Amino acid sequence: MSEKPTAVRVYLARVRTALADLPASEIEEILEDVRPHLAELEAELGEGARVEALIERLGTPESYAAELRASGGYPAPAEGTTQVLATAKAPSLAKPRIAFWGLVLSAVALALFAFAAAVRIDPDALLGAMLFLPVFLISLFLLLKGGIEPVLALPEVAWLRRTLAKGREQEDSGKALSYLSSLKPAWWIVCAVVLVAFGLLLMLRERDAVLLLPFLLLAGVAAVWAGPRLRGDRRLLWVAVPISAFVIGGILGGFGAAVDLISNRNSYSSSPSYYQSSDRYGNEQLTYGGREVENVYAFDAEGKPLTEVYLYDEEGRPLTVTRYGCERSSGTKEKIGADNRFPRPRVEQGVTDDQGNFNGYNGYRSACREDAGVPFSAAIPKVTAPPATPSSPTATTTPPPSSPTTTPTR
Known part of the structure; x- marks a missing residue:
């Protein structure tokens, strides 16, 4: 039974193919120079490291071979060979790009809907995330079919990796990234705790949310299992990234709900309204x-x-x-x-x-x-009308006394 090739062997085989136009002795010399470095890198990544992990650190074997060719002063491949290789071997970027952006869109959607559910403490707000389930499943299918390697070779992914590498080289941002990286083991435990607490909170608000609790428990277990294995298998990003996005959205939404609750309590504590x-x-x-x-x-x-x-x-x-x-x-x-x-x-x-x-x-x-009955009787207070203020008497004009009738004397 043949031994399964290691990640270094697979990587070097592709480097050899990219350098196939050079003399065989020159190829062997180049590979002998880089083989110890790749072996050290594989040991650093741990047992069971995959080719994808080497690609993430070094780039694709073809780009790495181009760097070796340039550093050694070897000529570039002949133009005709380049055209043949480009025509025959250049893979389409459509499928890996769909896989990558499907993951990004699904993660953003989960974060937004988790934020809304936490703010309103309403599990119904999570139903909108189901609209993105087909997007995620298509992305996952393309990943499993084509592998992680074409995704890591995408220009946008390469740009992101270069940006992160430059950030690590800068003192301030490098310290911040190193600190965040040191928190990774605890982060997956935090994800599991937040998911379970989130499910229990929603269940207290709405009993139907008990149906959601098993899925959150499963997601918590998946986070604890997949998180520490990301270094060796980058395909697990399709598990870790959506879960992390959901947890971050839920935490921010919970913080917003707490602030809103405190502000409303202070606003309405003086008098009911x-x-x-x-x-x-x-x-x-x-x-x-x-x-x-x-x-x-x-x-x-x-x-x-x-x-x-x-x-x-x-x-x-x-x-x-x-x-x-x-x-x-x-x-x-x-x-x-x-x-x-x-x-x-x-x-x-x-x-x-x-x-x-x-x-x-x-x-x-x-x-x-x-x-339909009234569950209580009401005693309506009698409102006594204030006594009417007597109006001032109307002034009347007294007629002057009539002159006495004089009876004439005879």
Whole structure:
């Protein structure tokens, strides 16, 4: 059984092919000079290092061969040979480019949707990330089919690697990059912890998020497994990059949610007020003093409850909120519409026993009922009208006394 070729052997074989126009003795001399350096590099990368890891450090074997040719003063390949090689062997960049940018787009999308879900503490915000799932799967398929090597040879990837290499050469940025690199082992543990905590937080807000928790747990395990192996197998970037992007977006969103919560608490702590928020259906809701208001009861001056009351704000806009009711087939509370009519029947969920009694002691069947009654009585304070201020008497003109009638004397 033949021994599996090492990464150095595969890399040098391609270098030999790129130098095939030189004399055989010259090729052997060049390879003997670089073989120890490649062996040291392979030992540094660790056992099981792949060719892709050497390409990331040295460039493609063809570009490395060109550098060796130039440093040794050897002539460039003949023009006719170059054209033949370019025509026969130049690979298309379309597939590796799709694989690379598919990974980038998927990672950015995950970061944005994780940020939105953390800010709103709403798992439904993650549903938009499903739109990018086909993009990621196509990218992963092209990677597994073509390998990581063509992706690492892309011009944009080469530019990124050169930029990072220049950053390491500069003192300030080099220290920063070295510090971030030293945090890599702990980063994957942080990713796993954040993913699990994120899932539990969403589950506390919305019970349906329990379906999301296994996927987050799996992603946490994948991060801890794939992260330390990136140095030897760059294909694992398609696991580590999306997970890292999701975690970074979730952390930033959680920080934003905390800042918003603190600012709102400070703004509304002085006095309760009405403001609108959104429920899981996207409908605006009323809250009072930080608590959601599901129903409003109105009474007349005699303390009698009013029905068919419609609420509007000072600009004439209806205060439309979600209306819930009983879904008869499943016996659960469900949305049945949205309006500004109050009061609403109270929806109660429970169980029934075998006689159909609601909330039976030995209940086993889910049930739901609506109660249109008012759950409390209101004592309306009597408003006593202030006594009317007596008006000042109207001045009347007293007629002058009539002159006494004089009866003439005879």
